Amino acid sequence: MSARSVLRAAPTVLRVGLAEAVAYRAELLxxxxxxxxxxxxxxxxxxxxxxxxxxRYGQTELAAYFLATFVVRQITGSWAGWQINVDVREGTLATRMLRPLHPLVAYALEHAAAIPMRALAAAPVVVILLATSARSGLSRDPVSWLLLLVSLALAWLLTIFINFAIGCLAFFIDSSQRVLEVYLxxxxxxxxxxxxxxxxxxxxRRALSLMPFRHQVALPVEIFVGRYDGRAAALAVELAQQAGWTLVALGLVALAWTRGVRRYGAFGG
Amino acid sequence: MTRYARLLWVQLRASMLLAMQYRADFVLDGVVELFWASTTLLPFFVVFAARPVIGGWGRDEALVVVGCFIVLQGVLEGAVNPSLHGVVERVRNGTLDFVLLKPKDAQFLVSTARFSPWKCMNVVTGVVVFAVAFRGLGRPPSAAGVGIAAGMFACAIVVLYSVTTLVVSASFFVVRVDNLSFLFTAVFDAARWPATVFRGALRFVFTFVIPFAMMTTWPAEALLGGVDVRSMLLSAALAIGFAAVSRTVWLRALRSYASASS
Structure with a gap:
């Protein structure tokens, strides 16, 4: 599978994914x-x-923090782990593997396609954030706003990679749903x-800073609420760490997939 | 009546046998339960480390509410959800026919179809939380308080069961509803906090619309020694009201069931 074939398939898969998100909008809501x-x-x-x-959290800062948390989770959330579990158990992964697109890439594209609808669902909260006093608890630095996008993209990747890695455990232990619950x-x-x-x-706090999880929500939210305004150097270090964890997770996914898919029995289908 | 009791026993035994087959689940469920309990307790202790009293509730008093929550969560996930989630599946692929053909009440049959006995781990966790809370308070709950709390728990379980039945009834009208049941389980999480901590609209919703106050806060108050006749009566009234509404809605939903196989 080359990059070119992914690029060729991407628009169609994205369109189908968006259509699904629109069709099942009640479920999404x-x-x-x-x-x-x-x-x-x-x-x-x-x-x-x-x-x-x-x-440091007064009423304004609390409102800004938790509303931002909601928005970040809407955009970066992933359910791929559960999807892979169902597909492995019911054998529907076989259908996915027959397509000329790597199943994991297809999952990722489906997730990406749902982002517009999820962002729409989060939009009222964004309006509240900007229209009420919570606004004064948000970042005022254009550099922060720009790097927020980078951080959100990395958080999205990290979350979906962790989902992939745990989902692929289903190849080895039949069902990794309990592992997913512990992860959650x-x-x-x-x-x-x-x-x-x-x-x-x-x-x-020190223990938590050594774990990857804070890069999934806390870092984008803290950029959102202006914790890194005027501290571009500190933010660069954080983003480098976030990228590092994302690469580690990607490595785990590659390992779990190549080892696991060999054991896949493709029953049912 | 005795026939129904015997039937319940048979169904319970079947669930037990099924659960005994997967003994490893006992350990796994226990581990998962430990992690979920930590997501309940860590934010709790962090908030109460910052402030000793929140909304009139001290830490140990609020911990009694958490204990009630953990026990009820066990009942919801062990005895209510497994059977009723099965109904959604049966409605979709039409196998509800087999239940309706049997000469006993369909609601009874579907709601006793499946139990997850390992979820009784929650009750153990809840009892530990109670023990810690009352140790911290330095006084045990009164016998009368325990009695009233037990009665309120019974009412709470009726309401939990009724709400879940209402959600399941929705599956007769809309097909893709599997996640509606997750919605209630997710919203139920808010019941771990004393309802009086919330203000404004949220407090109203949690007292009357989705009555979390009667499920965890009032039993906790009873255990703590505050005997309030008004909340006892209201608790019973809510249980009867929710049961009546959910039974009516269930019967009506059943009438609109269009067997998928025919």
Whole structure:
């Protein structure tokens, strides 16, 4: 499979993916509604911060942080791990493998195609962010806004690669759904999705900074809320780390796929 | 009535036998449960490390609410969800026919079809959380409080079951609804916080629309010693109301079931 064949197939796959996202818009909306945890956490934290800020987080900063978290998860979220599990178990992966496009590339393109609809679902929250006082908690540095896009792209890749790697475990252990659940639980806590990472005690913060998860949500969100305004050098280091983790994840995917697909029995189909 | 009791026993035993086949699941579910409990508890302790009292709730008092939540989550995922999620699948491929042909109430048959006994790990976790909370408070719950809390739990389970039945009934009208059931499970997560911490619209929604307050907050208050007749009555009323509505909707939905195979 060459880069050229991917480029040739991409527009069609993207169009089909977008059409699917539009056709099953009600289902997509329900999925978006299942990711409303940041709003609950926002309510809890603002109740806690009612008589003075927690760390650096006053009411405005909390609103900006959690609304940004919701938006980032909408754009970077991935469900490929569950998809691969179903496809391996029911044998539908065989159909995907017959196509002249690598199955993993196809999953990635389908995810990319759903981004416009997901962004549309996140749009009201973006409007709230920009129209209310939460706006003063956002970045004011054009460099930050530009690098936010880079960071979002890397977060998207990292999330889908982790999904691929765990999904491919299904080749070895029949079903990696429980591994996905454990991953999701760790992700919720360690990515800054439920709690801003700088509210954790210092020791926990150090441990979390050694893990890849904060690059999935916390880093883009912190750029979003202006933590790196005027600190381009520090941001470059963070982005380099994010890119590093993305490459590591890609390596794991390559390993898990090439080893795993040899064991694939393609039952059913 | 005794026939139904015998039937329930048969169905329960079948689920038990099925679960015993996959004994490794016991360990795996336990591990997964440990991780999920940590996603419940870590944010909890981080918030309460920042502030000792939130919305009138101290840490150990709020921990009792978390205990109620963990136990109820076990009931939801172990006894309510497995059977009723099966219905969505049966409606789609038409195998609900086989259930409707049987000479017993269809709702009873489908809602006792499957249990996940390993989810009782949640109850163990919940009891540990209760123990830690009451140790921190330095006083055990009163016998009357435990009795009232148990009654409220029963009402809460009725409401949980009714809400899930309502969601499942929707599958008779719209076909792609599998994720609606995930939606309720996801929204239920909010029940881990005392309902009175929320303000404004959220508090209203969590008290009356999706009554999380009666599921976790009121039983916790009863355990903590606050005997409130009003919330007891309201709890019972909500249970009866939700049960009646969900039964009506289920019967109506059943009438519009168009067997997929014929």
């Amino acid at each position: 329900v999925w978006v509604l299942t990711t409303t945890m940041p709003f609950v956490m926002l309510a809890i934290f603002s109740a806690a911060a009612i008589d003075g800020p927690i760390g 639980a760790v992700f919720f806590v360690a990515s800054g999705y439920l709690v801003p990472l700088d509210v954790f005690p210092p020791a926990a």
